[in-house]
Amino acid sequence: MATPSEFLPGFPAFTQELAGTLAVHSQYVLHGNVRDLYLVPDTRGRAPGGVRPTPLLEVLWQALHPSGYRCLIVSDQVDGITVYPPGDPAARAAAERLLGRRMIGRKQTLERLRTCMARVAGAAEPPPIDADAVPPAPAPDDSPAGPDGVRAALVIDYAARIPRSQTGLEGVERDFFLFAQKLAVTAETHLGGPPDRPADLFNPVIWLTEGERDLPAWLTVGMERVRSIAVAGPGLSDRMRAARYFAPIITGDRTAPPDTDPDVARFAQRTDDMTLHAMREIARLAADRRMPIGRIEDAIRIYRIGVDQNPWRQETVRRQIMLGESEVPKRIHGQQPAVVKAFDILKRAALGLSGAQASSSANRPRGVLFLAGPTGVGKTELAKQLATMLFGDPDAYLRFDMSEFSASHSADRLTGAPPGYVGYEAGGELTGAIRRKPFSVVLFDEFEKANRQIFDKFLQILDDGRLTDGQGVTTYFTECMLIFTSNLGIFRDDPATGEKVQLVHPGIDHDTLERTVKEAIKDHFTRELGRPELLNRFGDNIVVFDFISEPTALRILDGQLRNVEERLSREHGVHLELGGAARQRLQRWCAAPETLTNGGRGIGNEVESKLINPLARYLFDQDVRWGKVRVEDITAADGLVTLHARHER
The missing domain is CATH 1.10.8.60 (Helicase, Ruva Protein; domain 3)
Structure with a gap:
């Protein structure tokens, strides 16, 4: 006999996994990207690209309906207990047969939710939560008929919001989840489905939640009847198909562009961290502002950081860079090679060519500088000058002294503490500052003194141009100029005495100084930190300053x-x-x-x-x-x- 997953070609993987295991699992926890749109084949043949972005409930319905499921019963704290598909008389009749007429449309309570779970699964109804309460007798026309012949699924949406507190369960909440756990074990399969494909399947309970651990761990750990399924974000293939679907919103042409259209490819590539829902909103934003699809990067930038005017593209930036080439050397003396290289990298950033050789460079920061060399030679001063020169505002310059971030918990200062910890509400110093001023020069002074956990944050920023804070909010660094400074290579620790020994001295030629410093930086990242991949992200952006002559x-x-x-x-x-x-x-x-x-x-x-x-x-x-x-x-x-x-x- 064919499995249900074989009825779902072209459907998302999580729906195939769910539909293909209904004979052995009575409950499912769908977690992750559960608020998105999902691509399903367009059976009517009218959608651009042959697919249709579809909300989660509709995807679940299309996945379960071929196996004989007659309705989805949906419960959440806002809408109460409802039936999907809405307005379908057959679905409504099936739900009423399972639950009784008076249950539909009622507010969600733990009492009613337990009753719904028991009736859908075909289990014995639990006693009232209040042991002294006497349940009202059902009306003569409101008695549930049981699950025999009625195949349905109960979807509990916003399941993580059932507990009132995120730090622990109250007594009635613990009893509710304990009942759910017991029901997962005692529920039985029911024969049903299409006449040509009858099968014994469960009437499942499907929990929807953003995090895998948002529900009590003991509800799922070690429970063979409860299956946890991750709903992943869209991959490049999905985004390519979605871009073809959404492109007509921008162009006004109802036909889908070809797969080889470069604008469609850029749309998909530049949204590698985004949902299909976000892609649809970007397309609507571009259409509203009459942006052609060739300017899709501008629409993505506006959607991400909420800023319409891009200072990097203003003519004043070009003039300021040209002026700075003559003015900055007057303030930073004796560093002509370093200043020239820094301005080369700055010009590349202004033109948006940083990392242009890579296919995924659009999500990286505008520019990255790693300033190395002796202390007091102008590294920090250069960062200040660049901020004032680029944006005409010294406040666009953010400085983080990484010697203050040497403790193991200090990474939380940059991105904010996780839920349940002190300081969670305050957010992160770095992420908050960038959201307020997305066009900024950010200086991480004495970079090598940071705690190793912070290097993981830097790797994500340099690679993906984004960082998610403790509150789950994503901050984008795509319009930032990031400057790191370091004194690596000037001194080393003597293993015998523990004292610092100076490796290079004033008067050394610049080529020897540069070679020594870069070798020390490489050694530090590869041998001491074991993070050569972070060094690779800096590439040739390492600028070595000379001693003061x-x-x-x-x-x-x-x-x-x-x-x-x-x-x-x-x-x-x-x-x-x-x-x-x-x-x-x-x-x-x-x-x-x-x-x-x-x-x-x-x-x-x-x-x-x-x-x-x-x-x-x-x-x-x-x-x-x-x-x-x-x-x-x-x-x-x-x-x-x-x-x-x-x-x-």
Whole structure:
């Protein structure tokens, strides 16, 4: 005898699995993508592409009806107990024969739901939940006739919402699920079906829920009569067929485009993380905005992040990038090779060509930069400059110091705590910020200090361009510029002493520095972390910064001295003038090898300790409120820095 699954060519796999096992399973838990549309063959031959996107109840009905099932009895907390197909007199009559007339249309309660389950399965009706309650006698015309000759299925929708609390079951709820578990064991099959294919099948109970563990685990674990079936999201083949079906909504042409249509292929490929329901809404959005199907990527972007205007495509971005090529090197001194490569990657991002060689690149972030090299050489400053340059808004720059995310639980700060944990309602710091500002430059500073669990998050962002937070909300990073910084390759831990040993020093040629740093990064990802796949996602986007050279240090010093002079003049009316000896001493201190090792921050520290601190002491002690202060010399001895200066009124 043919199995029911053989009657369902072209149907979703979960329906074939369900229909093919009705002889051995009395209950099913359908979990996962249960709120979507599903492709079924178009028997009328009028649908584009030969398929029709269909809601779940209709798919279940079409799957069960060939085996003689006469109706679906559907129960949920909103609509109560209803019959599917609606408006079908034969289905209504079958449901009334099973349940009695007065049960249809009633509000769902645990009492009524237990009664429905027992009557559909053909089991003995349970006593009332309230032991002292006396059940009302049924009306003479309202007595159920039992399941003999009536094949039906009970669908319990939104099953995860039956318990009032997500942390535990109340007494009556526990008793209800215990009854369901016992019913799964004691239910019996019933002979029925088409005359040419009679079979002993169950009248099943079908639970619908988003998560496999949304129902009590003991209801399904170890229960052979209860089958858990995952309802998967649409694969590429389904999305291709759906794209052909939905394309006429956009084009206005009722005929389906050919399989080879490149616009249809892009529609399917760019929605690899989305449901068929979302594809339909994207098509409607494109039609409403009169977007041709050739602009399907814009419709997808608007649907995902809710932003119509794309800053990346504005002419101002192109002008700002061209302006930045001349302005940024003035702020980030001595890093010409790194800045040039960073701008190459930025131009690629602005044109939407990041990862263009890959077929699935459209869902990746706009651009990715991995800035490596010594501390204090301009890596963080470059991220700030890029944010201001691209979007004209320093607030578009988000910085996460990954040294603060070294604990095992710190990943929850980025995406939010899972349900039941403290902080669940607050959401994630990263996902929340990107949803508020989807066009952002995001800096992950000192990347290598993050906890290993966070690397899984980064892998998903770099690969799929999205991240799902603790509340189940998906955040898209497709319009972000992601910048990672790292000091890997500059120091290593000595296994004998446990101290840090510097691998490279100021004065080393850039090619040797770049080779050493990249080799250390590769070693860190492959050997220490065991995550070479994450390194592969960065590809050639690793930009190595050089040490600050002596000429560069002097330029940085000049800039910092100007800042000090301007602050004194603006806020205190004091004009600062440095004599030759004082300036030369500052230059020697700031160009010393130990200072260059710490980059611009080291220079700033020297200016603060050797000039600003003694200058503040002089101004305060001498009660200088205006006029000119000329610093002739600066000396340091026994830990004390002395300023040799005179005040001219």
